[in-house]
Amino acid sequence: MLCDDCKNKPAAIFFKEVLPDKTIELHLCEDCASKRGLLVTKKLTPLEILQKLLKQTSAQDEKVICPRCYMSLAEFKRVGRFGCSECVTTFDENIRHLIKQIHQNDRHIGRKSTKGTKKGFEVYKLREELKKALEREAYEDAAKIRDKLRDYGVEDA
Numbered sequence: 001m002l003c004d005d006c007k008n009k010p011a012a013i014f015f016k017e018v019l020p021d022k023t024i025e026l027h028l029c030e031d032c033a034s035k036r037g038l039l040v041t042k043k044l045t046p047l048e049i050l051q052k053l054l055k056q057t058s059a060q061d062e063k064v065i066c067p068r069c070y071m072s073l074a075e076f077k078r079v080g081r082f083g084c085s086e087c088v089t090t091f092d093e094n095i096r097h098l099i100k101q102i103h104q105n106d107r108h109i110g111r112k113s114t115k116g117t118k119k120g121f122e123v124y125k126l127r128e129e130l131k132k133a134l135e136r137e138a139y140e141d142a143a144k145i146r147d148k149l150r151d152y153g154v155e156d157a
C-alpha cells in the first residue's frame with residue numbers, strides 16, 4: 001500500500017479517527033506523517049529507536065563481515081540476530097555505537113533520571129567511609145557499611 005499523501009513511498013503508519021459523521025483513515029509514509037505533525041507526540045521506546053537505527057544500513061555495513069559465518073553487518077541489521085558466536089565479536093563496536101545512539105536519543109527526549117547519579121554519589125560516600133573504617137580497624141562499622149553497599153548492588157566492597 002502506498003502513502004495517501006505522496007503516493008510514492010510505502011505507507012508505514014496507519015491512522016484511523018472515528019468522527020460522529022465519518023471515519024477518517026490515513027495511510028502515510030513516515031515522512032508525510034511527520035510533515036502532518038502526526039509523529040511529533042510519539043515517543044520512541046529504546047527498542048523502536050534500535051529498530052529504526054538498524055534499518056539505516058550503509059554501504060560500509062556491507063564490508064563488516066564475520067570471518068566465521070560470513071554474515072555482514074548489513075545482513076545482521078536486516079535479520080536482527082547474529083549468525084554465530086563470532087558475529088558478536090565482529091559487530092561489537094558497531095553495536096556499541098548503536099546503543100550509544102539510543103542513550104543519546106533517550107537524553108534528547110528528556111527522560112533524565114537523577115537516580116543514577118545519586119546512587120553513584122551514595123556508593124562513593126560509603127566506599128570512603130568503608131576505607132576509613134578499615135583504616136581505624138573498626139570492623140563492625142565496616143561490616144555495616146558493606147551491608148549498605150550491598151543494598152546498592154555493590155558486591156565487591
Ligand SMILES: [Zn+2]
Nearest residue numbers: 003006029032
Ligand atoms: Zn508519503
Ligand SMILES: [Zn+2]
Nearest residue numbers: 066069084087
Ligand atoms: Zn558469524
